[in-house]
Amino acid sequence: MExxxxxxxxxxxxxxxxxxxxxxxxxxxxxxxxxxxAKEKDLxxxxxxxxKMVQNILHQxxxxxxxxxxxxxxxxxxxxxxxxxxxxxxxxxxxxxxxLMLYYKGKADLNHKRMIAFVGTRRATGYGKEQCRQLIxxxxxxxxxxxxxxxxxxxxxxxRHAVDLDISTVAVLGHGLDxxxxxxxRKLAEEMLISGGGLLTEFLSETVPDRENFPxxxxxVAGMVDAVVVVESGMKGGxxxxxxxxxxxxxxxxxxxxxxxxxxxxxxxxxIKTNRAALVHDAGDIGYLMGWEDRKKKTVKQINxxxxxxxxxxxxYDLLCENGIMGIDKVIVETGxxxxxxxxxxLNLEFNGLVRSLPGKQYQAE
Numbered sequence: 096m097e098x099x100x101x102x103x104x105x106x107x108x109x110x111x112x113x114x115x116x117x118x119x120x121x122x123x124x125x126x127x128x129x130x131x132x133a134k135e136k137d138l139x140x141x142x143x144x145x146x147k148m149v150q151n152i153l154h155q156x157x158x159x160x161x162x163x164x165x166x167x168x169x170x171x172x173x174x175x176x177x178x179x180x181x182x183x184x185x186x187x188x189x190x191x192x193x194x195l196m197l198y199y200k201g202k203a204d205l206n207h208k209r210m211i212a213f214v215g216t217r218r219a220t221g222y223g224k225e226q227c228r229q230l231i232x233x234x235x236x237x238x239x240x241x242x243x244x245x246x247x248x249x250x251x252x253x254x255r256h257a258v259d260l261d262i263s264t265v266a267v268l269g270h271g272l273d274x275x276x277x278x279x280x281r282k283l284a285e286e287m288l289i290s291g292g293g294l295l296t297e298f299l300s301e302t303v304p305d306r307e308n309f310p311x312x313x314x315x316v317a318g319m320v321d322a323v324v325v326v327e328s329g330m331k332g333g334x335x336x337x338x339x340x341x342x343x344x345x346x347x348x349x350x351x352x353x354x355x356x357x358x359x360x361x362x363x364x365x366x367i368k369t370n371r372a373a374l375v376h377d378a379g380d381i382g383y384l385m386g387w388e389d390r391k392k393k394t395v396k397q398i399n400x401x402x403x404x405x406x407x408x409x410x411x412y413d414l415l416c417e418n419g420i421m422g423i424d425k426v427i428v429e430t431g432x433x434x435x436x437x438x439x440x441x442l443n444l445e446f447n448g449l450v451r452s453l454p455g456k457q458y459q460a461e
Contacts, residue, residue, distance in 0.1 A: 100168070101161050102127040103177045104299075107196045108157035111148050117195045118178065119143065120152075127177075131155055160299075167300045173272055174199045182206070188424050189456050190318040190344050194297040197315075200272055201293020203263040205319065207240040208420060209387060212316050212341075214334040215249025215326040220359055223327035224252045226351045230324065231256045233378020237387050240265065242320050244312060245280055245294075249326045249334070254283055257292070264292045267315045269308035271300040313337040321454040322347035322385060325372060328362030335362050342371055347385060347454055349375040385454060404449075407432060408440045412449055415460035423456045 106117050106127045120130045123141055130152065138149040168175055176183045176197040184205040187193040199205065211234065215223060227249055231241065241257040243250040245266035257264035264287055268276070272294060275281040284294060297315065298308065313333055317323055317340035325348070328334035341348050350372035353360020366372035375381055382388050404412060410430055415421055421429075427437050441458055444450035451459045 097165060097169075099126070099128060100165055100175055100177075101158060102131055103175070103196060104161040104164050105155070105158045106130055107194075108160055109148075110151045112151070114192050114195055116143060116148070121179070121195075131158070164299050167273070168198070171272070172200070176205075184319040185420075185422050185425055186210070186320065186457065187315065187318045189422050190314065192314060193318060194315065197295055197297050198272055198299075199293060199295050201265065201288055201295075202291045203240055203265050203293040205265070205293070205295070206420070207263070209237060209239040209385075210242060210320040211239050211381070212242040212320040212323045212337070213249060213253035213326060214243060214313075214316065214323060214328075214337045216328050216332060216334060216359055217246055217248040217250075218359065219248035219252060219327055220357075222353065223249060223351075223359065227252045227326045228256045230326075230351075230375070230378050230381070231260065231262065234381065235260050235262060237378070237382055242267065242316055244269070244309075244316055244333075245275070245277075245284065246333075247277060251280060251283065253326075254280075254287060254292075258283070258286050258290050261290060263290075266292075266294050267312050267319075268294060268296040268298070268304075269312040270296065270304040271298045271302040272296055273300040274303075276304040309333055310336055314340050317341040317346060318344050320346065321457075322349060322381065324348075324375065324381070325350045325363050325366060327351065327353065327359045329358055330361050330365065332362065335366070338366060338372060345456060348372040349381060349384075351375055404444070404447075405440075407436060408444055411437065411440050412444055412460060415450060415458060420453060420457050420459045423458065426458065 121127055124130050124133055135149055135153060138144055138152060176199055178195050213227060241253055241262055241264040243253045254264050254266060270276055275284050313336050317337050323338055323341040323346060325334050325338050338348050350363040350366045352364055352367060352374055367374045373384060411426060414429055427434055441450060445452055449461055451461050453459055
């Protein structure tokens with residue numbers, strides 16, 4: 096495991112590779128270790144991988160830094176999550192630019208059945224904080240996991256209230272796990288861990304919270320959840336970036352409206368006005384639009400009118416029964432079927448009441 100982890104971390108450190116090319120290399124050669132052991136002529140055959148990038152791979156200087164990180168991980172009981180691991184956040188796999196590697200400290204399930212992010216301005220008003228708390232109050236009975244970024248304002252309010260209500264909450268950080276930013280939220284972060292939450296990042300230890308890290312953090316927040324709620328935001332800022340990312344990932348986006356003269360609500364109002372977010376008044380709106388309302392299962396109908404399935408549909412149905420909620424990309428990988436055939440089979444299964452479609456291109460056997 097240590098050797099495999101060394102190469103998995105190493106591939107994230109190769110200059111010029113990035114998330115997209117890194118995944119391409121791993122899929123091409125079968126593992127991160129195989130990438131580092133590949134010959135130059137084989138590396139040059141891969142589309143989009145140039146000679147300079149190949150030289151960076153062959154030099155393998157990054158493995159020394161990777162060795163240091165492996166020691167830090169072992170010493171501090173941190174869980175490394177490679178994108179091919181089963182406990183990697185599966186919703187992220189539907190995002191083309193998802194990270195190759197994540198580092199996690201905590202107990203919360205990153206593949207919880209219902210996950211929702213709360214984002215907003217760092218300079219939250221009393222109105223914004225109260226709306227945030229009321230929404231989380233109403234979501235308590237829905238068994239959700241709350242995700243945010245541990246920043247000042249709405250982020251901190253969401254984490255704080257989730258802890259107070261004994262709701263699992265995960266913070267996605269824009270720096271390494273060897274520090275907490277802002278420092279004033281260190282106690283809150285400790286309480287989150289104690290109460291069964293977690294801290295998640297794609298950054299190595301010793302990575303400081305530089306400005307350019309936070310848009311990268313925001314894509315994880317947007318991609319790992321079913322929906323994003325923007326509570327308060329101006330016309331610019333990280334909350335709107337997260338909302339735009341969520342829309343691009345086909346996630347549901349909700350926004351709390353505010354007075355038209357309030358600068359801290361102008362971003363939310365604009366999202367609603369331009370149909371990039373649904374207006375949310377209370378938690379019931381979220382539950383209804385997400386399909387989280389309690390429904391009685393029509394088991395009699397399924398028993399009496401159980402439809403026939405072809406071989407491909409049966410394979411997919413059995414896979415979902417065995418694994419629970421799965422993203423469509425994961426189904427494609429596990430079955431080896433083409434994307435179009437998987438989409439068709441899932442649609443037929445859904446029409447026949449055997450499979451339920453969930454937000455974020457996730458599916459679950461009924």
